[in-house]
Amino acid sequence: MPDDLFDPLVWLILLPILWAVLTFLPGPGRGAVVAIVSLCLQLGCAVRLTADIIAHGARTHLAGGWPAPLGIPLAADGLAAAMLVLTQAVGLAVALYARSYFRDGSSLWFWPLTGFLFAGMNGLFLSGDLFNLYVTLELVGLAAVGLVANGGKAEQAAAALRYLMASLIGSGAYLFGVALVYGACGTVALDHLAGMISAPVPPALWLAFALMAAGLLLKTALFPLHYWLPPAHGDAPAPVSALLSALVVKASFYLFLRLWLGPFACLVALAPMLAWLPALLGSAAVLYGSWMAIRAERLKMLIAYSTVAQLGYLFLIFPVFGGGALALQAGLLHATAHGTAKAAMFIAAGTLIRVGENDSVRGMAGVANQLPVTLFAFALAGVSLMGLPPSGGFLAKWLLIDAALSSGQLWIAVVAITGGLLASVYIFRVLHLAFRVPDGREELRPRPVPAAMEWTALLLATASVGLGLFAMPLFALLERVGT
Amino acid sequence: MSSGLLFAIVGCLLFVFGLGGVILLDHLLRRILAFNLMGSGTFLVLVGLAQRDGTPDPVPQAMVLTGIVVAVAATALALALARRLHTGASNPPPPANPTCRDDRHA
Numbered sequence: 094m095p096d097d098l099f100d101p102l103v104w105l106i107l108l109p110i111l112w113a114v115l116t117f118l119p120g121p122g123r124g125a126v127v128a129i130v131s132l133c134l135q136l137g138c139a140v141r142l143t144a145d146i147i148a149h150g151a152r153t154h155l156a157g158g159w160p161a162p163l164g165i166p167l168a169a170d171g172l173a174a175a176m177l178v179l180t181q182a183v184g185l186a187v188a189l190y191a192r193s194y195f196r197d198g199s200s201l202w203f204w205p206l207t208g209f210l211f212a213g214m215n216g217l218f219l220s221g222d223l224f225n226l227y228v229t230l231e232l233v234g235l236a237a238v239g240l241v242a243n244g245g246k247a248e249q250a251a252a253a254l255r256y257l258m259a260s261l262i263g264s265g266a267y268l269f270g271v272a273l274v275y276g277a278c279g280t281v282a283l284d285h286l287a288g289m290i291s292a293p294v295p296p297a298l299w300l301a302f303a304l305m306a307a308g309l310l311l312k313t314a315l316f317p318l319h320y321w322l323p324p325a326h327g328d329a330p331a332p333v334s335a336l337l338s339a340l341v342v343k344a345s346f347y348l349f350l351r352l353w354l355g356p357f358a359c360l361v362a363l364a365p366m367l368a369w370l371p372a373l374l375g376s377a378a379v380l381y382g383s384w385m386a387i388r389a390e391r392l393k394m395l396i397a398y399s400t401v402a403q404l405g406y407l408f409l410i411f412p413v414f415g416g417g418a419l420a421l422q423a424g425l426l427h428a429t430a431h432g433t434a435k436a437a438m439f440i441a442a443g444t445l446i447r448v449g450e451n452d453s454v455r456g457m458a459g460v461a462n463q464l465p466v467t468l469f470a471f472a473l474a475g476v477s478l479m480g481l482p483p484s485g486g487f488l489a490k491w492l493l494i495d496a497a498l499s500s501g502q503l504w505i506a507v508v509a510i511t512g513g514l515l516a517s518v519y520i521f522r523v524l525h526l527a528f529r530v531p532d533g534r535e536e537l538r539p540r541p542v543p544a545a546m547e548w549t550a551l552l553l554a555t556a557s558v559g560l561g562l563f564a565m566p567l568f569a570l571l572e573r574v575g576t
Numbered sequence: 577m578s579s580g581l582l583f584a585i586v587g588c589l590l591f592v593f594g595l596g597g598v599i600l601l602d603h604l605l606r607r608i609l610a611f612n613l614m615g616s617g618t619f620l621v622l623v624g625l626a627q628r629d630g631t632p633d634p635v636p637q638a639m640v641l642t643g644i645v646v647a648v649a650a651t652a653l654a655l656a657l658a659r660r661l662h663t664g665a666s667n668p669p670p671p672a673n674p675t676c677r678d679d680r681h682a
Contacts, residue, residue: 163635224639231646235653242657250660254604257654261611262598268643269591269618275636276584276625 101138101145102154102167105177105215108135113208124204125192132188135211136181143174146573153221161222161282168221168284171573172425176218176347179429182556183339183436184211186549190440191332193543194447201243203332210236210336214344223271223281223356226348227264234260234312237341240333241325252324259311259321263345266308273301274356286356294360302357309352312345315371315408316378319401323385326397331443334393338400339436343428346407350424353411354574371408376508378405383515387522392442392454395519396435399478402512403431406493409505413496422568423492429567430485430560434477437553441471444546457523458531463540466547468527473554475520477561480513485560583624590617604661608654615647 097103112131116124146152151170158164169177188207195203213232220226238260242253275281277297278289290298314322322342326334353361361367382402389395410424444467445460446452461468477486490509497505560567590613597610619640626633 224642228642228646231650235650238653238657242660245660247661250657254654254657254661257650257657258598258607258611261650261654262595265591265595265598265611265614265618268615269621271639272587272618272622272625272636275622275639279626279633 097154100154101142102152102169102219103156105135105138105142105181106167106212106219108138109208109211109215111208113205113212116204116208117202121201122195122198125188125195125200128204128208129185129188129192131208132181132185132211135215136178136185139174139177139181142169143178143570146171146174147569150573161285162280165225166221166282166284167219169219171570172347172350172421173218174573175425175429175567175570176343177215179343179432180211180214180218180340183432183553184336186553187332187335187339187436187440189545190335190443190549193545194330194332194440194443196543199244199330201245203240203243203330206236206239206243207336210240210341214340217344217348221283223274223283223286227268227271230267230312230345230348231264233341233344234264237337240336241329243333244330246328248324249328252321252328256321256325259318263308263311266304266311270301270303270305270308273297273304277301283351283355287358290356290359292359292363294363299360302352302360305352306349309345309349310371310374313342313349313407314401314404315374316381316401316405317374319378319382319404322401323394323397326400327391327394331393331440331446334397334443335436335439338397338439339432342400342404343432346404346428368411368414372412372505375405375408376504378402378408379508379512380515383512383519386519387515389519390454391452392446392457392523393439393452395454395523396438396442399438399516399519400435402516403427403435403478406431406489406509406512409493409508410496412502413493413500413505415500417496418568418571419492419496419499421571421574422564423489423496425567425571426485426492426560426564427489430477430489430557433553433560434474434484434486434557437470437474437550437557438478440546440553441467441474441550444542444550445471448540448542454523455526457526458529459527461527462530464542464547465539467542467550468524470547470550470554471527472520472524473551473558475516475524477554477557479517479520480509483561484558485564486557488561488564578627580624580627583627584621587617587620587622587624590614590620592617604658608651608658611654612647612651615643619643 108131112127115127154167156165213229216229238253238257241256242250277295311318326338379402382398386395386398389398406427410420413420449456477484480486480490493509494506594610594614594617598607601607622636622640626636
């Protein structure tokens with residue numbers, strides 16, 4: 094059937110596996126062009142799928158034609174489509190950057206590992222089966238750990254090992270939850286489960302929910318389970334940091350949100366106080382992460398701690414789901430705006446560090462003269478992280494505060510505003526230095542860097558700001574969310 | 577007590593021991609082994625809980641097989657990283673044209 098053969102749902106998973114294998118064959122450091130062409134095709138698939146969903150509603154596909162109890166159902170709704178487009182778009186921009194960044198031949202196995210990473214993430218967004226979600230979660234984790242260790246330095250190996258252990262504990266807890274769910278319900282298909290779990294809920298399911306949630310929070314690096322994130326994201330090469338901070342942590346958050354709204358919605362309704370736990374930890378993350386970013390010595394550590402803080406915002410939406418669609422809109426917009434802004438910031442930082450040959454925050458003195466375009470991208474991404482209008486970060490915070498106030502949770506609004514102020518402290522700390530010409534040095538001249546390294550960062554940062562102006566299509570997608 | 581329930585209880589215990597080991601132990605190799613214990617516990621629960629009226633259910637068996645493959649892959653990666661960490665910073669990044677020569681010396 095031609096329809097099945099060209100189903101974008103399937104190709105979004107097959108294409109990255111294909112290029113992962115193709116780029117592995119010619120040996121280390123090769124395959125950038127194949128990856129970039131393929132990412133373009135994937136972006137096309139994701140956009141086509143999105144258009145389909147807007148026109149006709151959520152899509153499903155039975156892999157190999159097998160029905161649910163035995164086969165693996167693939168499903169895509171508005172939320173999945175939005176995450177898919179974000180992932181492919183950020184991935185394409187980072188790949189263009191990485192092609193120039195790795196000109197010196199230090200990429201080693203970057204391309205095949207990235208291919209597997211995308212296969213895992215796309216599979217995760219599309220799977221409609223708890224066990225298959227476990228497999229994709231593990232694939233994402235292993236590929237991400239491989240990317241961190243790829244540089245071959247001792248501190249990268251140490252960071253990768255710490256990341257791997259955290260990742261394995263997280264997915265191990267998740268898998269135990271899946272075993273309990275199967276024992277209690279006899280199925281792991283998400284759409285079957287949603288109808289099956291109802292009051293009174295057996296204790297095994299409560300335990301399953303607790304284990305799966307804890308495992309996913311560890312993988313999403315929610316405070317105080319963030320201990321593995323700063324070394325892993327801070328020590329990896331810039332394109333890898335960008336992929337990990339912008340996309341990988343969002344994948345486990347997406348799954349957490351899916352479970353919360355889908356199969357376990359009944360448990361949450363029975364105990365509404367549960368929603369406070371992620372929100373309280375999220376507030377602590379916003380404050381602690383920002384504080385550590387303000388004190389960070391190294392530029393990439395500053396950005397990594399900023400990720401810890403920004404992930405906190407994502408969890409503030411859970412107590413305000415009662416307030417209608419606002420909470421989900423705020424969450425999705427924040428995930429998208431942060432994804433594009435953080436990728437821009439990490440790759441801009443990668444250029445700044447490479448040209449300045451100095452990775453400390455103090456080493457940024459005077460870069461405004463050397464790399465004006467890159468610094469502008471960094472600042473623009475900072476605008477979205479701080480939440481200044483008209484950026485996507487601003488609109489996300491606005492919606493969150495609106496949802497918080499309309500459901501009477503004033504403290505969430507206070508945390509959101511405080512986090513924005515703290516973010517401006519660590520962003521301006523870098524910008525302030527960047528415009529100062531250090532004493533005893535001659536006037537700094539612009540330094541030549543490949544255009545692809547400067548303009549990809551600027552493109553991503555502009556997208557993050559532009560999201561604030563063009564968020565309506567994103568919200569239209571959310572009307573197509575199934576549970 | 578049915579044999580299925582017995583499997584599940586032993587699986588729970590193994591999972592808890594394994595989890596404790598991964599979190600509390602210092603030695604890297606022991607932590608990797610503890611992770612495998614955790615996985616084995618989960619597999620026992622999967623197979624045990626699904627055994628209703630003594631008839632085995634093929635679906636969790638297939639899941640366990642997949643799970644074992646994933647666990648082996650994760651263990652291999654952990655061992656490779658542990659080895660790299662052990663040989664220290666002097667260990668050069670993998671050669672441009674990898675032959676397994678350095679494994680033969682090891």
